[in-house]
Amino acid sequence: MINRSLLVLVLLAAIGFLLAPIIVVVAASFSGGAVMSFPPKDFTTHWYSEIPQSFYDAIWVSFVVAAGCAAMSVLVGVPAALALRRGRFPGRGLLSAVCLSPLMVPALVTGVALFQCSLVLWDLTGIGLGGTLAGVMLGHLTFGVPFVIRAVIAGHAQFDLSLEEAAGSLGASALRTFALVTLPILRPSIVSGAVLAFAMSFDDVPIALFMGGGSATTLPVQIFTTVQFDLSGDVMAVASVVIVLSLLVIVALSRIAGTDLFFGSKQ
Amino acid sequence: MSDVVFDRVEKMFGDFPAVRQTSFDVAPGEFVTLLGPSGSGKTTCLRMVAGFVAPTAGRILLGGRDVTRMPANRRNIGMVFQSYALFPHYTVAENIAFGLKVRRVGRAEREARVAEALRLVRLEAFAARYPAQLSGGQRQRVALARAVVIRPDVLLLDEPLAALDLKLREELQVEIKRVQSELNMTTLFVTHDQGEALSMSDRIAVMQAGGIVQMAAPHALYERPNCRFVANFLGRTNLIEVEVAGRLADGATAVRAVRGEGGWAVAGAPDQVFAIGERCFLATRPEHVRLGGSPEQAFEGVVRNLIYQGSLWQVEIEGRHGEALSALVGAGDAVPTRGAAVRASWDPARSFLLKAEEPAM
Ligand SMILES: Nc1ncnc2c1ncn2[C@@H]1O[C@H](COP(=O)(O)OP(=O)(O)O)[C@@H](O)[C@H]1O
């Protein structure tokens, strides 16, 4: 048996490693003085009142994009996952691989490709997706949908198909069986896929960089462009606000759906 | 009129015949079991009655209606699965109410019928539990209640006890049988367990390689199997290769061993015609073989093995030419020692003849 105290030590180190940057950022946001410093010089909440309106706008943009991305990913990903699991058609294995492949491609590459596509689309149809919320959201579907597909496929592995037969034998039509049995049982997987899609969308820089801009600037892009020129306390304050918001969301979700949510399956 | 009619039904999976042209019927209130080894097509038959699998040929009637092309949810059947298939996100009561809800039975009647079904399977105290909080036996009782509460035309059970341990299995056999006869429910039951089939069924259809080899009441099937496969699938049967030697005055048939010098009488008219000189098998159950007896109805041999079975000893005897015979001896009786030379015999009325050829499948 491995030494228990060693395990605890490793765990503490891991937690410390994960928390350290967060602590630094939050501490720095309360630090007086012109440049960011750690440990904080003198305590101030000044930076919080200095957060420019553009950051609040960006938080809202990010939230709308992430929520839209999660919702669309579920709408596309759930039927796709079920088709991939249950359908009987040639090339099913290949199609599964294709559906999950965007996760393997660096987001920067996807971003450039999407940008090119939006230009072609503009040339051909006059529809401009660049610099719009819809454009960023669509871009984020390239990973949102695969995340949902992956989560639902994993959840589906434990799904007993005789449950649907039981519902059928009891008189339920295919539609009612789906609504009353299939969907509720797959819900934890769907939610965990959606949460991932939301989180990854909220986190993304490369795709939002190419597809967004202007009124469709997401928070990470806003922060990124700001810190290129100036690493001041207001950015730390924004970061701290986002950290607190995320924390609230995580606590709320684990209250509603349980901590299993974050591991994708029930243990 | 029969509740279930299986009329020359056939099912091919690609070019593999899972069920070959099979016909049988189940009378109202009757308990029929499909019994056979794994892969013999039992589940496929049951699933065709349920509507989960479409036959490639033939017709299926339920209560006189032709349901061959009807989807499962319109057939009014109750199905119990080996895996229980309880809805994990519903409580016991909600599981049982499912079929009633789908049928838009009003709330008051629904609650009354759920309560009645819970009482029937003696799980009144568990209405608010979730399936995960129940034992295997309790889960299967919920599944049974859920299936019968909709008053189906036929109750279908696919190896419902296979996942349970022996003690529970026996309890649930009794439970299912009690519920079935209380409701006078037409039932089609699938199992590979011969004991289960014998103790529960009104009639048993023995299946092999996609076809029914024999269908009869349990005692008839056990006493008079029509082929070696059935004889050895239901319990054990001693088979001695013999040749028909002649007819005896009392209508019995005289046979002699193909190997060695044994000769025996087989009483009663055989179910099939055996010509003089025809090679066939003399069949007798181990429990009908006793040690000792008269020399003219004897099997001489040496005790090769003794197997203790609690209330009985199973004595394995080997003849001079390698032919084998098994006898069951009461634990209170004199038990021979291994290696001892013994004579065994049996009542000619307790033996029968089986064709050398198995029925074509
Ligand atoms: N969906 C299917 N596709 C192909 N072959 C099948 C399918 N279902 C069953 N079979 C085959 O049909 C035969 C009978 O199966 P089944 O009815 O399940 O037998 P049993 O229930 O008696 O064990 C088996 O050989 C099985 O492999």
Ligand SMILES: [Mg+2]
């Ligand atoms: Mg089976």
